[in-house]
Amino acid sequence: MSVTGFTAGFAFAFLLTPVYGESPPPHDAEGLRQTIRSLQDRIERLEAVQSLRDVEQEHEELRPRFGLNLGVFGDLNASSTPRGQQRPAFGLGEVGLYSTARSGDRLTFLFEAAIEVDEDPTEFDLERYWVGYAFSDRLVVRAGRVHTAIGHWNRTYHHARYFFPTIDRPFVLAYDWVLPTHLVGVEFAGTLRRGPTSLQYELEIGNGPEIDTVNRALKVTGDVQDRARSKQAALRIVGRHAALPGLTVGLSGTTYAFDVPSLRESVIGMEVARSGARVEWIAEGWRLANPSAVAWAGYLQGAWKLREATAPFARFEWLETDAADPYLGALNAAVDRHQLIAGVRHDVDPLHSVVKAQYRRDSRADDHIRHMAELQWAFGF
Amino acid sequence: MGIRLLAFAVVRRVDGRRTGAAGWPAVVVLCLLAALAGAGGASAVRAEDLAVIVNAGGSLTSLTLPDVRALYLGERQFVGPEPVVVLHLPEGDVKAAFLSRAVGRTLKEYKLHWLQRVFQEGATLPTVVAGPEAMVGVVATRRNSVGYVPASLVRDTPDVKILFVVPSP
Numbered sequence: 001m002s003v004t005g006f007t008a009g010f011a012f013a014f015l016l017t018p019v020y021g022e023s024p025p026p027h028d029a030e031g032l033r034q035t036i037r038s039l040q041d042r043i044e045r046l047e048a049v050q051s052l053r054d055v056e057q058e059h060e061e062l063r064p065r066f067g068l069n070l071g072v073f074g075d076l077n078a079s080s081t082p083r084g085q086q087r088p089a090f091g092l093g094e095v096g097l098y099s100t101a102r103s104g105d106r107l108t109f110l111f112e113a114a115i116e117v118d119e120d121p122t123e124f125d126l127e128r129y130w131v132g133y134a135f136s137d138r139l140v141v142r143a144g145r146v147h148t149a150i151g152h153w154n155r156t157y158h159h160a161r162y163f164f165p166t167i168d169r170p171f172v173l174a175y176d177w178v179l180p181t182h183l184v185g186v187e188f189a190g191t192l193r194r195g196p197t198s199l200q201y202e203l204e205i206g207n208g209p210e211i212d213t214v215n216r217a218l219k220v221t222g223d224v225q226d227r228a229r230s231k232q233a234a235l236r237i238v239g240r241h242a243a244l245p246g247l248t249v250g251l252s253g254t255t256y257a258f259d260v261p262s263l264r265e266s267v268i269g270m271e272v273a274r275s276g277a278r279v280e281w282i283a284e285g286w287r288l289a290n291p292s293a294v295a296w297a298g299y300l301q302g303a304w305k306l307r308e309a310t311a312p313f314a315r316f317e318w319l320e321t322d323a324a325d326p327y328l329g330a331l332n333a334a335v336d337r338h339q340l341i342a343g344v345r346h347d348v349d350p351l352h353s354v355v356k357a358q359y360r361r362d363s364r365a366d367d368h369i370r371h372m373a374e375l376q377w378a379f380g381f
Numbered sequence: 382m383g384i385r386l387l388a389f390a391v392v393r394r395v396d397g398r399r400t401g402a403a404g405w406p407a408v409v410v411l412c413l414l415a416a417l418a419g420a421g422g423a424s425a426v427r428a429e430d431l432a433v434i435v436n437a438g439g440s441l442t443s444l445t446l447p448d449v450r451a452l453y454l455g456e457r458q459f460v461g462p463e464p465v466v467v468l469h470l471p472e473g474d475v476k477a478a479f480l481s482r483a484v485g486r487t488l489k490e491y492k493l494h495w496l497q498r499v500f501q502e503g504a505t506l507p508t509v510v511a512g513p514e515a516m517v518g519v520v521a522t523r524r525n526s527v528g529y530v531p532a533s534l535v536r537d538t539p540d541v542k543i544l545f546v547v548p549s550p
Binding site for chain 1 (some may be wrong): 400419447450457458459460461464485486489490492493496497500501502503505514
């Protein structure tokens with residue numbers, strides 16, 4: 001038989017397979033009885049499997065949902081001359097633990113704690129801890145401790161340095177310092193869409209921060225009895241347009257007051273960020289004002305992928321203040337400071353481990369300029 | 382598209398591997414016969430096209446490419462007050478093509494995006510179904526579910542509606 005004939009015959013048989021391809025039907029009574037018995041057995045087996053699945057499903061619903069997905073992030077560091085020291089040093093970064101839990105499509109819980117092993121004594125801080133309910137994309141209500149809605153970085157990056165494009169946060173966003181990065185209270189968030197445009201909002205009301213006058217640090221009041229004089233409010237609005245995927249433009253603002261020193265601080269921020277496949281950049285700026293003084297802070301950051309796993313980055317940061325600013329003075333920050341960093345991030349394992357190396361030029365008006373080389377190995381599991 | 386799929390299937394079944402030039406005339410004739418019998422259907426979509434499908438009885442009645450992107454990036458989770466069930470295929474060529482063409486991410490970038498999103502806000506990962514046929518079956522039965530499959534799989538499938546076709550590049 002020629003190849004063509006063979007092909008045609010075989011293919012014809014193939015086309016008829018749906019009709020006659022099954023095993024030949026039994027034509028006698030005994031054959032039919034066997035088929036029925038076989039089908040009955042099969043039904044019984046399937047029913048047994050299904051009943052087992054029902055029981056397993058029931059047990060699944062009773063199992064604790066928290067803790068099944070505990071993740072860990074951490075980082076190890078080395079620096080040539082950290083500020084306040086004269087010699088190179090290794091440093092243990094934070095170890096972050098986080099977990100999430102859900103019930104149905106609307107109720108969500110998130111918990112993130114950081115163990116700061118380089119503190120003496122070692123500190124265990126609850127960084128984020130909230131429960132949320134989603135009514136729709138337009139309204140999600142969360143209550144607990146969240147990252148304050150004061151800009152792109154503070155809402156995008158939390159304590160896992162593994163996600164940071166650089167080794168550390170911009171200095172103006174350092175925890176417990178110039179800007180109140182955490183808030184304990186309630187948050188209303190959502191996205192309003194109209195055609196190709198969307199507006200994302202985050203409105204927060206919570207306990208105002210207080211100044212730790214001993215450590216000159218900004219502390220979040222997390223207990224029920226808020227000792228601060230007033231509550232803190234924060235609002236952030238971010239716009240997107242479908243024609244410019246990855247580009248966000250936003251405004252934010254927050255206000256809070258203190259008894260010691262007695263003042264009200266108001267912060268207004270502006271942000272523009274572009275997150276693309278190869279290039280990512282962020283520009284953020286803030287105006288910090290109180291009745292006595294105004295300060296300006298911000299940073300420009302860019303990163304671009306040279307290859308699949310390697311991305312050089314650079315950032316310029318500034319804080320320009322009035323030396324008599326009572327708010328920044330209480331936080332040991334009433335001094336002009338500029339910083340330039342440049343480095344490279346390399347993904348060792350894109351989902352679990354990165355190494356970063358950077359040069360930092362730290363210029364503070366009350367100190368000499370510091371040049372630092374820094375290394376970090378950050379990971380997440 | 383059905384013609385091309387059938388042709389491929391027939392070719393594969395001739396001798397377990399692709400036939401040489403001698404087998405092609407028969408294949409072409411058979412495919413034409415199959416097309417006349419209705420197996421090919423009259424469709425403008427090509428084999429590489431991916432159909433974004435939804436449950437026909439759900440509230441998702443129209444989708445644009447930015448909508449699809451927002452759903453698969455977790456930026457949109459509801460249609461009105463009703464939650465959307467976002468479905469994915471297991472890792473493979475179809476999923477990679479969908480992520481590249483509709484979401485604008487590689488598989489690695491997509492995983493990293495979700496890793497960050499879960500960490501940021503406890504977002505729910507899309508559900509992964511066993512394969513394209515299972516995807517069609519789940520979409521047919523789950524209200525407000527959305528998935529994607531090669532477009533040929535959903536022709537005349539009851540309870541499943543194509544809302545968007547991601548064309549081949």
